Amino acid sequence: MQHVLVAVGIVLRQGQTFITLRPDDKHQGGKWEFPGGKVEAGETTFAALKRELDEEIGIEVKHSTAFMRIEHDYGDKQVTLDIHIIDDFSNEPYGREQQQGRWVAIDALQSSQFPAANALIVEKLQQSDWLAV
Numbered sequence: 001m002q003h004v005l006v007a008v009g010i011v012l013r014q015g016q017t018f019i020t021l022r023p024d025d026k027h028q029g030g031k032w033e034f035p036g037g038k039v040e041a042g043e044t045t046f047a048a049l050k051r052e053l054d055e056e057i058g059i060e061v062k063h064s065t066a067f068m069r070i071e072h073d074y075g076d077k078q079v080t081l082d083i084h085i086i087d088d089f090s091n092e093p094y095g096r097e098q099q100q101g102r103w104v105a106i107d108a109l110q111s112s113q114f115p116a117a118n119a120l121i122v123e124k125l126q127q128s129d130w131l132a133v
C-alpha cells in the first residue's frame with residue numbers, strides 16, 4: 001500500500017483561507033483542497049510547504065505554525081497530513097498550475113467539498129476562536 005507524507009498549508013487572511021480545486025485526474029480529484037503536496041526524501045516539512053505553496057499558488061511562505069496531524073486510509077492510499085497555518089506570506093495567491101482557486105470564509109467551509117481526511121481540519125478551524133483575529 002502506498003503511504004505518503006503530505007505538507008498542507010492553511011493560508012489565512014482576515015478570517016478567510018485560500019483553497020484550490022484538485023484536477024480530475026489526480027487522487028481525490030474534483031475535490032477542493034488546502035494547497036500542499038508530498039514531502040520529498042531529505043526535505044523538512046517546512047521546506048516542502050514553502051516549495052509546494054510557491055509551485056501551486058505562487059506565494060512565499062514567511063511564517064507558519066503547526067496546526068494538526070492526520071492519518072487517513074483511503075483504501076487505495078494512506079496519507080499523513082502535516083497541517084500548518086500560514087499566517088505570514090508575500091504575493092497574492094492564485095492557481096499557478098491552472099487549477100481553480102478562491103478565498104473562502106472559515107465559517108463557510110464545508111467538509112463535503114474536501115477529501116474525507118479534511119473533516120477534522122474543518123471542524124478544528126471552525127472551533128478556533130483565535131483565527132478570527
Ligand SMILES: Nc1nc2c([nH]c(=O)n2[C@H]2C[C@H](O)[C@@H](COP(=O)(O)OP(=O)(O)OP(=O)(O)O)O2)c(=O)[nH]1
Nearest residue numbers: 006008027028033034035036037038079115117118
Ligand atoms: N494538498 C492536499 N492534499 C490532501 C488534502 N486532503 C487530502 O486528503 N489530501 C491528500 C490527497 C493526495 O492523496 C495527497 C496529496 O498528494 P498529491 O499527490 O496531490 O501531492 P503533490 O501535490 O505532491 O502531487 P504531485 O505533484 O506529486 O502529483 O494528500 C488537502 O487538503 N490538501
Ligand SMILES: [Mg+2]
Nearest residue numbers: 035036037038
Ligand atoms: Mg499538491
